[in-house]
Amino acid sequence: MYKKTDKLTGWYLFVGMVSLFIGGSLGPLQKLEHVGINLYRALNSIGLASYYQGLTIHAVLNALVWTTFFIVGFFTFIIPRSLEKELVWPKVQWLSFILMVIGLVMAAIPILMNLATVLFTFYPPLMASPFFYIGLVLVVVGSWVGGYGFYATLVSWRKEHKGEKTPFIALAANITMVMWQIATLGVATELLVFVIPWSFGLIEGTDPQLNRTFFWFTGHPLVYFWLLPAYISWYAMIPKQVGGKMFSEPLARLVFWLFLAMSIPVGLHHQFVDPGVPEGWKVVHFALTFGLFIPSMITAFSVIASMEIGGRANGGTGLFSWIRKLPWGDPSFTAQNLAMILFAFGGIGGLTNASYNLNLAIHNTMWVPGHFHLTVGSAVTLTFFGITYWLVPKLANKPLFSRKMGLWQAWTWFIGMVLMSNGLHVIGLNFSVPRRTMLGVAPYASSTWQPQLIEAAIGGIILGISGLLYYANMIGTVAQKKQLEEPIEMPVAEQYHEEKIPAWLDNWKPWFAITVLLILVAYGPILFDMLSNIQLTSPGFKPW
Amino acid sequence: MDEDKKKYKVPSGTIAILIIYIILIIALWGSAYLTLLSRGVTG
Numbered sequence: 001m002y003k004k005t006d007k008l009t010g011w012y013l014f015v016g017m018v019s020l021f022i023g024g025s026l027g028p029l030q031k032l033e034h035v036g037i038n039l040y041r042a043l044n045s046i047g048l049a050s051y052y053q054g055l056t057i058h059a060v061l062n063a064l065v066w067t068t069f070f071i072v073g074f075f076t077f078i079i080p081r082s083l084e085k086e087l088v089w090p091k092v093q094w095l096s097f098i099l100m101v102i103g104l105v106m107a108a109i110p111i112l113m114n115l116a117t118v119l120f121t122f123y124p125p126l127m128a129s130p131f132f133y134i135g136l137v138l139v140v141v142g143s144w145v146g147g148y149g150f151y152a153t154l155v156s157w158r159k160e161h162k163g164e165k166t167p168f169i170a171l172a173a174n175i176t177m178v179m180w181q182i183a184t185l186g187v188a189t190e191l192l193v194f195v196i197p198w199s200f201g202l203i204e205g206t207d208p209q210l211n212r213t214f215f216w217f218t219g220h221p222l223v224y225f226w227l228l229p230a231y232i233s234w235y236a237m238i239p240k241q242v243g244g245k246m247f248s249e250p251l252a253r254l255v256f257w258l259f260l261a262m263s264i265p266v267g268l269h270h271q272f273v274d275p276g277v278p279e280g281w282k283v284v285h286f287a288l289t290f291g292l293f294i295p296s297m298i299t300a301f302s303v304i305a306s307m308e309i310g311g312r313a314n315g316g317t318g319l320f321s322w323i324r325k326l327p328w329g330d331p332s333f334t335a336q337n338l339a340m341i342l343f344a345f346g347g348i349g350g351l352t353n354a355s356y357n358l359n360l361a362i363h364n365t366m367w368v369p370g371h372f373h374l375t376v377g378s379a380v381t382l383t384f385f386g387i388t389y390w391l392v393p394k395l396a397n398k399p400l401f402s403r404k405m406g407l408w409q410a411w412t413w414f415i416g417m418v419l420m421s422n423g424l425h426v427i428g429l430n431f432s433v434p435r436r437t438m439l440g441v442a443p444y445a446s447s448t449w450q451p452q453l454i455e456a457a458i459g460g461i462i463l464g465i466s467g468l469l470y471y472a473n474m475i476g477t478v479a480q481k482k483q484l485e486e487p488i489e490m491p492v493a494e495q496y497h498e499e500k501i502p503a504w505l506d507n508w509k510p511w512f513a514i515t516v517l518l519i520l521v522a523y524g525p526i527l528f529d530m531l532s533n534i535q536l537t538s539p540g541f542k543p544w
Numbered sequence: 545m546d547e548d549k550k551k552y553k554v555p556s557g558t559i560a561i562l563i564i565y566i567i568l569i570i571a572l573w574g575s576a577y578l579t580l581l582s583r584g585v586t587g
Contacts, residue, residue, distance in 0.1 A: 429576060
């Protein structure tokens with residue numbers, strides 16, 4: 001059973017991992033450039049034109065490609081197992097993968113030819129080759145198509161199991177995909193209606209403010225598209241891995257429904273300094289963003305409580321001693337637990353970002369990539385690494401090449417990220433050092449920035465070493481001849497309490513209605529206003 | 545009910561960790577706010 005979809009999962013992971021390897025390799029170069037070691041010149045000979053082209057490759061491949069391929073592949077693996085049912089449209093799932101690969105290739109070629117050096121937010125009036133945008137659209141559409149296959153499987157399961165509650169993992173994965181599909185309507189509108197015709201020359205100018213608003217309609221929920229698959233592992237798999245139980249399944253379900261409803265109508269908190277957005281709407285989105293603190297804190301409580309159950313079941317006592325009884329020798333657990341710890345600090349930084357007045361202190365400074373690397377670079381990526389420590393051996397039917405190497409990888413990632421993100425946060429907050437800037441040649445660069453820039457560079461190098469350990473372990477796992485002695489099963493936690501799940505936590509209609517309503521309230525009037533006053537006047541720029 | 549209490553224990557360690565976390569949030573968030581205030585008023 002599941003052989004065909006397992007093969008597909010393997011392909012998704014392969015493309016995602018290769019993308020992360022290429023994108024991740026350029027990360028340490030940025031940090032070294034900031035301390036005056038410019039390795040980009042050495043890469044000129046292989047076609048890397050500038051720091052900014054490298055930054056675009058780094059961000060697009062890591063933040064957009066690695067995550068999306070991993071998530072769709074992960075869902076392809078977990079949904080059938082959660083429902084104990086094969087995916088009903090296997091050809092559609094393959095079509096999804098093919099579309100995503102075509103999109104990736106189509107976007108990658110202009111990036112590599114320096115025709116799309118527009119960074120991962122591709123803010124107009126920066127202009128790229130139209131094929132870059134079309135490629136991104138195909139990656140997103142491919143992920144939608146994958147989602148249609150998941151929904152069809154869920155609908156089919158529900159017909160066969162009338163009156164039964166949807167298993168948590170399948171429900172949570174489908175909620176994530178639905179949230180993603182609604183959220184990406186923003187960037188789809190931006191690209192298909194405005195940016196692609198503009199980049200083909202069919203429209204003379206563009207409206208940067210309107211495009212940024214459509215982008216952030218998608219941009220913030222994109223963070224939750226990355227995080228929710230990690231939450232699925234933290235809620236439903238980690239408890240099993242630590243010998244514990246899921247603290248409360250109804251609470252876990254509530255959290256995913258809340259993220260569906262609340263992830264999208266918050267995007268304007270990324271535009272607090274945009275002059276064209278009325279202040280009243282910024283305040284509305286600021287308040288809604290703080291609403292996300294509720295499911296986030298419920299998650300913190302539930303996940304830690306589930307681990308505490310495991311730690312105590314393993315003989316742990318006292319207020320904190322149970323922590324030592326968690327399986328710290330298991331790289332899958334250790335990577336994910338360290339990801340959670342880093343995310344705790346990412347959450348605090350996120351509260352600062354979302355605070356209307358505090359945002360002024362850190363907006364567009366190094367603080368932001370410091371925060372970003374604690375979320376997508378740690379909570380998400382380190383968790384995904386942790387998942388692959390059991391998933392890749394399962395798919396390859398081979399044991400993990402080296403548990404010790406896996407542990408070293410997890411800890412070096414943790415240490416490297418602490419150093420790098422701390423350095424970036426501090427210089428962003430204290431000195432307003434700009435982000436996305438080639439600081440090594442900036443005439444205004446100050447020697448007072450050096451301690452933190454050096455700290456960040458050391459962190460970046462350690463992260464690079466950690467990445468190499470990860471890939472050595474993955475290649476070693478797949479390439480070895482040794483076979484698994486016992487099959488690996490997807491870890492699925494049991495409930496701690498025998499709780500009845502209320503019907504409203506298994507019903508899509510009210511949550512879908514709340515989601516649409518909140519989006520209409522938070523975005524309807526502001527988008528109507530912007531569209532009514534649209535100014536398609538800005539020409540395109542290609543500065544790098 | 546008593547049996548439930550024996551079987552399902554309150555996650556006291558979790559509550560302690562979250563209290564520490566809340567204190568940390570206030571401290572770090574507060575320090576960012578103080579940095580903003582230390583820059584003085586503009587305009």
